Structure formats: structure tokens, C-alpha cells
Amino acid sequence: MTVTWHDNTPIYRQLRDRVVAMILDGVLKQGDALPSVRQVAADFQLNPITVSKAYQELVDEQLVEKRRGLGMYVTDGARTMLLHNERERFLKDEWPLLNQRLRRLGITAEDLIRDGIASSGDRP
Amino acid sequence: MTVTWHDNTPIYRQLRDRVVAMILDGVLKQGDALPSVRQVAADFQLNPITVSKAYQELVDEQLVEKRRGLGMYVTDGARTMLLHNERERFLKDEWPLLNQRLRRLGITAEDLIRDGIASSGDRP
Amino acid sequence: MTVTWHDNTPIYRQLRDRVVAMILDGVLKQGDALPSVRQVAADFQLNPITVSKAYQELVDEQLVEKRRGLGMYVTDGARTMLLHNERERFLKDEWPLLNQRLRRLGITAEDLIRDGIASSGDRP
Amino acid sequence: MTVTWHDNTPIYRQLRDRVVAMILDGVLKQGDALPSVRQVAADFQLNPITVSKAYQELVDEQLVEKRRGLGMYVTDGARTMLLHNERERFLKDEWPLLNQRLRRLGITAEDLIRDGIASSGDRP
């Protein structure tokens, strides 16, 4: 099991993002156990402390809960919370700046759609 | 003159981005002089070295040229180059990842358009 | 039967504290039998080992005695011993640090009394 | 410079508490720089990462702010925020449980006052 890390962002952040993606994609459902710190560390050839840091972030975000001596579990409602919060955060914080950049560069909605963004017609 | 800096990206990068935005917006035109390093440093309460680093990046990108003893000037064709390069870089590098995030969050082109993205009809 | 455990202190310690409280409150009197390990484990959804560890602490503190084949019983004089020891421990160990914190925060005896602490007039 | 650490709580937590105490006591005022991570690590014979963790907690609590490349500084209003929040937290969360314990042990306000708690008469 090998993975390539983007070297701009810290590994623990990328790990956190992977788990978030797995929750969003339904690969990890509420109540599911996360792979143990040691397991992930071994799989990805990482120091356990790095993995721990990623998991701690998830705990701080209330997406994951610790059960003492047992491991880490996806909290109830984690996916819903993510969908709501991340969506909100994107539209309020990131989008305005991004939109400004796109306008400056003359990139339009059509350019993006041509390049793969979902339009409501694609929704199941 | 006070500015708030983002915490995540280095200040010199944010400075560089400000100048790029000014060139794209036509505030700085080719042949125009950039404000001097010491001027910017004073205005923004920054270490001159930080400002220098930002300017050096612009020189490396050939958007700005140093004229010894005179200062820094926007190069000819800077805006055109920017429009092309930044657009390319966005569509090739950033967009695929962003698009994936948007799909996960269920954000569609329509959501973005409603929130202000230009569509081709808007173009002058 | 569901109970919420504090996250900071080990479960076996919290279990021990529950029994101590029951002895102090007179719910468990000397000579009374403690509920069996397996009973508690089932009620609280715990690993029997965890319950055992709590009970063992009580045995070590001589608040409870094991009668082979019969179970665990509150020792004679357990409540008196507790009143003395815990009181002593609080006043010598915890109180000095707590008092320092309260002074830093500007919390006075009056604040606490207003918030429910017993004053000698309340004693039966 | 030697300090003894309580070995029940992690060092980084104790470090955090020391800084909080210094802010409450006015030893560190808003705008003051905290001693650098390396400095503290050297003084206390600690791993820089341990100190870092303590400082990061303070940043997360908004008591301290990072200035990139310069160091950590006490935020404006940190002391006020602390006085309010810690006081609130104590009275709402810790006090009810503590009060219950005190009642069980028969410890009264008079006992505590005799043992050093401030009463409003002591206030300047």
C-alpha cells in the first residue's frame, strides 16, 4: 500500500482529508471504527504520532469519537454535519475569493461545466 | 494603512498575489513602476526582506523587471502572460481537485452561478 | 441503563467513585453486598475486567472485602474511614491548588456560598 | 532553572496552565511576547515539540497569537477573556460536582475559609 503525499500540505492534514472524504463518500459510516493508529502508520509507512495528530483533528471536529482502550469511531451524524458545514464554509469563505479570481481570469461557468463540474441535470 | 494577512499562506505570497491582481485589474499597466520596497514595507508594517521576496517572485515570473537604480516596472505583455498562465494553471492543477470536492459536497454549477460566477452571457 | 462517563478520568476510577459516593450517602451500609462484577458489567456495558479493577481498588482501600464464593461486601467502619480519609486528602492535597485557582479567578467564599456550599448553619 | 512536574497530567498541559496563570497574575500582559519555544525547551529541559503543543493549545484558545517568523504574543483581551471564561466554567461545570463531594464529606464554607479561601472582605 503506497500513497503519494502532496508535499505542500502536512501529511496529518492530508490524512484527515482522506478520512473526511471516506465519510462523505459513505465508505466510513457512523459507528464504524477507523483503522487503528498503528495500522495506518504501518500501511502508510508513517510515524504513529503523525497519524495520531490527524485523528485528533477529527476528534476536535466532532467527526470521530474516542472509546477508551477500544479505538476511534465515526460519530453519529458525522456525514450530515460535514455536508452542511463544509458546504457552508466553502460557499461563504472560499467561494467569494475564488469567484473573484475566476472573473479576473475570465473563466466562466461554461468553462467549468465543460471541464466536468456537475450541473443539477446530473443529479440522480 | 492596515491589512489583514491570511494565516495559512506566507505573506510574501500574498503580496505577490496582490500585485498580480492589480495587473490583471489594469490598476498596474505595463511600464508602470511598482511602489518601492521600502514604501511597501512601511505601509504594511513589514520587514523589507519580505517585500523583496515578493518582488523577486514577480521578477522570476517575468511579470516585473528590475531597472537598476530606478526600481521595478511591470513588463510588457505581463497582463497577457498572466491571463494565459494563471488560467492554464487553474484549469489543469486546481480545478480537478476542486471539482472533486464540489461533487462530494453536492455543489453544482447552478449553486455557483446563483452565487455570482460569471456565465458567458455576462461577458462584455 | 446508560451512564455517561467522563472522558478525562479512567472508567474504573469513576466506578470506584460511584461506590464511594453510595457508601458516604448511606445507600450501601457496612455488611451490604456490592452488585456482582458481571451484573455491573452488563448494566453499564463494560468489560468485566474494568469492573474488577474498580472493585480491587476498593479492596485495597479496605472499604470492601472479598468473601470467597459469595461476593464483595462493605467492610465495617467503611463510611467512617472514608469520611476521615477523603476529607483529609481533600484538605491537604486538593484544596491548596484549588484555592490558588479561585484566588486567581477572584472567586470568593461568598460566591461559593451563594452557589450552594454548606455553611455550618446548614448542618443538621 | 528546574521545575517539578506533576506526573499525573501531561507536561504540555502544565505548561499551558503556567502561562495562563502568568496572564491572570499580570506577569504576561497583552501584546507581550511569550518566551520562544526553543528557550522554554532549553530552560525546562524539554523537547521543543512538547512546548509547541502547549503553545498551540493557547493559540486554539485565542489567548495567544502567532506572528509568522516572529513568535507568539498574548492577544488583546486575553486576561479578561480568561477571567470570564474560566470563572464561568468553574462555577457551571466543576463547582456543582465539587460541592456535592464537599457536602458528602461534611466540609463547610467555614472549613475552607479557615483554610485560606478569600472572602469578599479580603478584596482590595
Add this chain to the structure above:
DNA sequence: GTGGTCTAGACCACT
């Protein structure tokens, strides 16, 4: 100079 991150390896407490 500052803080941030990571590795390698160890020990501990809890379930």
C-alpha cells in the same frame, strides 16, 4: 532568529 513537521523508538495507562 521564529515556529512547523516528521522520524525513530520508547514507555505508559486503559479496556
Add this chain to the structure above:
DNA sequence: GTGGTCTAGACCACA
């Protein structure tokens, strides 16, 4: 088995 903490030492980006 689980996660938490710490050390020792290294390298990097930033100002």
C-alpha cells in the same frame, strides 16, 4: 489490543 505522551535529533519555511 487501543491511544497518549515524551525524547532526541533533524530539516524546512518564514521574517
